[in-house]
Amino acid sequence: MSLYAQMEKNAQFQAELQRYEEQADFLFRKQRMERIESFTDQFEFLANEYPCAVYYQGLIYNSVYAAYQSARTQDEEMRQKFVNAQSVQEVYQIAQHIDDPPHWTKQRLRIMEVLLRDKFRRNADIRDSLRATNNYKLFHTFTHSTPSNQFWGVVDGKGDNQIGRLLEQIRTDINNYEDQDKWLLMTLPIEQESKMIPKVELKVLKEGENLPKIEMKHSAFLYFGSHQRNHVHLAHPSISRRHAAIFVNNQSQVCLVDLGSKGGTFHNEQFVEPHLPVVLANEDKIKFAKSTRIYQVLISYDDCKKWLKDKIDKLRNDLRQLERINKGKMSQEELKATLSGAIEDTILIKNLPEKASHLELMELFRKEGKIKELKIPIDRQTGNTRNVAFVRYENERDAKRLISDRNKVFEYKNEKLKLKLVDYAYVEKFQEELRWGITEQQSQPPQQQQQIQQPTQLVQVPITKPVEVKQKVPESSSSSDSDSDSSSDSSSDSSRSRSKRKKHKKHRHKKDRHHKKHHKR
Numbered sequence: 137m138s139l140y141a142q143m144e145k146n147a148q149f150q151a152e153l154q155r156y157e158e159q160a161d162f163l164f165r166k167q168r169m170e171r172i173e174s175f176t177d178q179f180e181f182l183a184n185e186y187p188c189a190v191y192y193q194g195l196i197y198n199s200v201y202a203a204y205q206s207a208r209t210q211d212e213e214m215r216q217k218f219v220n221a222q223s224v225q226e227v228y229q230i231a232q233h234i235d236d237p238p239h240w241t242k243q244r245l246r247i248m249e250v251l252l253r254d255k256f257r258r259n260a261d262i263r264d265s266l267r268a269t270n271n272y273k274l275f276h277t278f279t280h281s282t283p284s285n286q287f288w289g290v291v292d293g294k295g296d297n298q299i300g301r302l303l304e305q306i307r308t309d310i311n312n313y314e315d316q317d318k319w320l321l322m323t324l325p326i327e328q329e330s331k332m333i334p335k336v337e338l339k340v341l342k343e344g345e346n347l348p349k350i351e352m353k354h355s356a357f358l359y360f361g362s363h364q365r366n367h368v369h370l371a372h373p374s375i376s377r378r379h380a381a382i383f384v385n386n387q388s389q390v391c392l393v394d395l396g397s398k399g400g401t402f403h404n405e406q407f408v409e410p411h412l413p414v415v416l417a418n419e420d421k422i423k424f425a426k427s428t429r430i431y432q433v434l435i436s437y438d439d440c441k442k443w444l445k446d447k448i449d450k451l452r453n454d455l456r457q458l459e460r461i462n463k464g465k466m467s468q469e470e471l472k473a474t475l476s477g478a479i480e481d482t483i484l485i486k487n488l489p490e491k492a493s494h495l496e497l498m499e500l501f502r503k504e505g506k507i508k509e510l511k512i513p514i515d516r517q518t519g520n521t522r523n524v525a526f527v528r529y530e531n532e533r534d535a536k537r538l539i540s541d542r543n544k545v546f547e548y549k550n551e552k553l554k555l556k557l558v559d560y561a562y563v564e565k566f567q568e569e570l571r572w573g574i575t576e577q578q579s580q581p582p583q584q585q586q587q588i589q590q591p592t593q594l595v596q597v598p599i600t601k602p603v604e605v606k607q608k609v610p611e612s613s614s615s616s617d618s619d620s621d622s623s624s625d626s627s628s629d630s631s632r633s634r635s636k637r638k639k640h641k642k643h644r645h646k647k648d649r650h651h652k653k654h655h656k657r
Contacts (some may be wrong), residue, residue, distance in 0.1 A: 154245025170232060173275045181262040182274065183304060185224045188259045190251055190321065191411065195219050200251045205231040207247050208240065245298060248288075252302050252323050256310070257319040257409045260396065266307050274300040316378055316395060324393065325386040326356045332388045332430040332441040334537075338368075339432040350431070357383035360424060361395075372426035374399040380408075382416070382433075390416045390435055481508075481532035483539065485525040488512075489549045492521050500548060501527050505534025526558060 161600055163440030175183040183201040197203035197219055205227055206218035214234065221227045237243075255262045276299045286295040309315040322324075334354035350368055352358050360364040363378040370379065376397040385391055391413040394401040401408040402423040408414055416422075420429040485497070498510055508530045513522040529535045538544070539557055546553040 151531070170271070171273045171275060172269065173277050176275060179269075181265050182276075184299070186262075188255060188262060189253050191258060192251060193275055198222065199224075199227075200248075200255050203251050204244075204248060207251075208236060209234050210237075248299070249302050252299075253306060253315065253319045254323050254411075256306055257315060257323075257396070263310060263315075266303065267310050271308065274303045275387045276300050318395075320357065320381060320383070320395075322541045324383060324391075327384045327386050327388055328356075330354060332440055333384050334388060334390065334440055335436040335438070336382070336384075336390055337434040337436075339434055341430045341432065344426060347429075352382065357381055364458075367445060370425040370427060372425065375427065376425075379424055383413075385413070388437070388440060390433065391424060397425065401425075481530070481535045482526055482528045483535050484556050484558045485522065485527060486554040486556075487551055488521070488525055488553065489521075489551045490520060492525065492548070497525060497527075497548070500546065504529075504538045506530045 140513075172179055173180070175522065182184055183190075184204065189200055189543050190197045190200050190203045192203045193206065195203075195206070195215060197206065198221065201224060202218045202221055206215045208231070209215065217230050218227060221230060256266055275297055277293075278285035278289045279289050281291040285291055288297075288299045289295055290300075297334065306315060309318055312444070333354065333356055336358075338350040338352075340347035340350060350358075356365075358368060359378060359381050360368045360370055361377050362372075362375040363368055363377040366378065370581060376395070376399065378395050379397040379399075380392065380394050382390065382392055382399045392401070392403055392408065393413045394408045394410045396410045403414050403416070404421055405423070416433050416435070418435045420433045422433065423429070424431075483501075492512060494510060494512060497512075500506060501510070507527060509528040510525065512525045514520070515522060527535075535557065539555060547553065
């Protein structure tokens with residue numbers, strides 16, 4: 137290869153190397169640009185200390201930081217101090233006098249999510265700013281290494297970065313128009329028991345004319361807006377896509393909340409503050425934006441009262457049953473404590489085959505929840521297990537879910553099991569057997585073991601002719617055991633007799649030879 141060709145090849149190599157270095161530098165700078173590592177300057181709105189209105193459990197705070205510290209206490213006076221705090225330093229000084237409540241490490245992440253969702257739902261300007269961060273990775277960077285800082289953010293590039301992850305999830309929900317639903321379900325306490333939701337009807341009036349009523353059927357909330365996907369579609373041009381909502385809180389109160397609409401919501405001709413729930417009374421009137429329609433709220437608690445009365449009657453009846461079963465051996469306080477977990481958390485298993493295994497049943501039913509106790513009654517006459525068993529779960533929701541699921545079938549040793557919530561008639565029937573009913577298949581009460589113990593049987597062994605074993609025992613050997621002495625003597629006697637026979641045979645053989653020799657002569 138000529139010198140010119142070699143120089144040209146080296147120049148091409150240098151140009152290619154420079155191009156790769158430029159591409160690597162661009163990718164590195166691009167990656168750095170797609171990361172937000174400091175919640176300062178133009179990204180200050182991402183920090184928890186950023187001043188903005190935040191709602192939590194009926195109070196409005198000046199920042200997420202103040203609301204989060206207030207959530208650590210149930211003292212109303214201390215919470216009011218956090219509400220009135222105007223600076224981060226003041227909040228910090230108040231928080232120094234509060235200890236973390238029990239199980240705080242398990243609750244703090246959900247509380248932080250509730251506060252962050254309310255922050256970006258209640259304040260439209262910073263919600264738009266969060267959406268504008270596109271798909272950038274968000275890292276809450278701290279300078280001091282503490283367990284709390286490493287949990288919520290990162291220190292020197294290491295940490296769980298929980299705040300950054302929550303902000304990214306909220307940003308995704310905003311882009312997918314799902315943040316409003318999650319805010320409503322997480323921030324406002326919704327009634328979970330369907331039986332405690334009252335009957336709600338909306339009487340619609342337009343210029344004195346009655347229109348068809350709107351009924352809130354077996355639901356804890358009702359959406360109003362111009363979008364077709366709302367429960368109640370409002371066609372007036374001043375109505376927002378998702379304008380307002382009516383919901384039932386965890387105290388069975390019917391409430392109204394404006395979802396940040398542009399035209400506003402009015403309760404008895406009074407303006408409703410956005411994102412602040414208002415409790416409604418029977419025959420209250422609601423008006424949305426500039427619409428001329430008036431919605432009169434009709435609330436009936438008759439079904440709730442009937443369900444509560446039946447529930448109380450059932451509890452009282454169960455209490456009487458327990459008193460009769462217990463025969464006065466348990467105090468009223470213990471009965472009430474037992475009653476709270478003895479009605480809804482225990483399942484009766486019927487159609488069990490004989491010799492049911494406790495371990496196998498535990499393995500079969502522990503998949504549905506954590507089992508507190510499993511007992512199989514035992515027949516005291518025969519010692520055999522009954523064809524029923526009692527399974528008690530630690531959480532009564534697991535027992536209720538197992539009973540309510542009609543599609544679930546349990547089979548044990550080719551037998552289809554029948555399940556139902558425990559009936560105290562069965563408890564009374566098996567109460568004696570349940571006192572010492574097995575909790576393990578191998579363990580049985582001492583009385584039962586004595587009753588079912590089988591008598592010892594004599595096994596006949598065939599008699600065989602003993603085999604004589606010839607053993608030469610030294611004459612000098614001796615033993616302290618009498619049996620050994622006798623066996624040694626018998627062995628020596630037999631040895632002497634054999635010796636005599638041998639000598640006699642030898643002498644006779646010698647005599648015969650002498651006789652033959654004399655005969656030949």
